[in-house]
Amino acid sequence: MLRRHLLAGGAALSAARSALAQNTGAAAEAYPSRAIQMVVAFPPGGQADVTARPVAAALESAFRQPVPVVNRAGAGGIVGTASVARAPADGHTALLALSSLSVLPEAERIQGRTPAYTVDQFAPIARITADPTLLVVPAGAPWQSLEEFVADARGRPGAITYGSAGNYSTLHVAMAMLTGAAGLDLLHVPFQGGGPALTALLSGTLDALASGPGPVLPHLREGRLRALACWGAQRIPGFETVPTFIERGFPEVEFYIWTGLFVPAATPEPVQARLRGALRAACEGPQLRRALEAAGSPVAYQEGEAFARFFAADNARLIRAVQRIGKVE
Structure with a gap:
């Protein structure tokens, strides 16, 4: 009797698995249905x-x-x-x-x-x-190079602002890597996303921003922004004149x-x-x-x-x- 129950249970389980597989396969074939x-x-x-x-x-x-x-x-x-x-x-x-x-x-x-x-x-x-991240500033900013930016920031602790998509966002983490490695005290201004932070940078209410190339590329081409450095291990194709932080003496700054x-x-x-x-x-x-x-x-x-x-x-x-x-x- 026990053997018959086990066989019956095994058959039921096998049937259930088969039905589940058929239903899953049917769902996949119908996907997406909306x-x-x-x-x-x-x-x-x-x-x-x-x-x-x-x-x-x-x-x-x-x-x-x-x-x-x-x-x-x-x-x-x-x-x-x-x-x-x-x-x-x-x-x-x-x-x-x-x-x-x-x-x-x-x-x-x-x-x-x-x-x-x-x-x-x-x-x-x-x-x-x-994408490797870019450090960008307004075209009218006084810094022509990363070295000038770092020197000015060290001389004016807490005076230079940078934006991000919010506390602990990718843009915040990237800048925190830089400030820690370079010994900088920058003023962090969190926004609800990278788009609003970029808008603030373009309007002149922010001094700097870490960004992927995509959102800032049109503004770099138009001459509204300037890229000072990038977080990549190598220079970014299309941005060959922009040095990496590694080149400029910050080997741990890669993002x-x-x-x-x-x-x-x-x-x-x-x-x-x-x-x-x-x-x-x-x-x-x-x-x-x-x-x-x-x-x-x-x-x-x-x-x-x-x-x-x-x-x-x-x-x-x-x-x-x-x-x-x-x-x-």
Whole structure:
């Protein structure tokens, strides 16, 4: 009798697994069945938004479904990011994230708060871009070089302002690396995103900003901004006259603003695979590549184990940087 019960139970379990596999496969084949919301956790105009627009257009073409970009700003990126962590895990809500995805939960812990989300609530689809950051100032600023900027900042502690997308945002972490390495006391002015910070810089109410190349490229071309240095290991193509911090004697000052697409962790793997396949094809195609290159952020596509390794290493490095910043009052 026990043997009959075990056999019956095994058959039922096998049938349930088969039905689940069929249902999952059917769901993947039907995906997407409606619009895919691509959430950007920052206002329009910043690096995530600049990347999201052409990526969304490419996915719309691939899936023949709307892919609206939804700017859900607040708390330096926490509000929009946490909303995706809580979204239904069906592939119809995705997050176009920056490297601050790793930073914000650690910053919340340092501030004595429970994180609104954790990194393990997301499944990585792929990395899209990975830009070294640029230090930019208004064209009318007195500094013609990094050396002049550093010398002036050392002579006037707390007088030079810089903006960011919020406390512990990627732009804040990058500048904190510089101020720590160079022994500078700059006045940090947090905004609700990189777009508003850039607007403040262009209006002359800020003195400096760390930014990915994309948002500042048009203003550099128009002569409204000047780039003093970059956080990359090598000079950025198209910005060959801009030195790296490493060249100028700051070997620890290296930072990248990357963008990647994520979905809630419980999203079925076949759905993730369909989304990843469409994104891979778009990143390999000329239209998206041209759009991102024109925006100053060339494709640096990674997926699977390569992206997982990159994300884990970057996550650990950024957490160490946030811990060095410490609690922000």
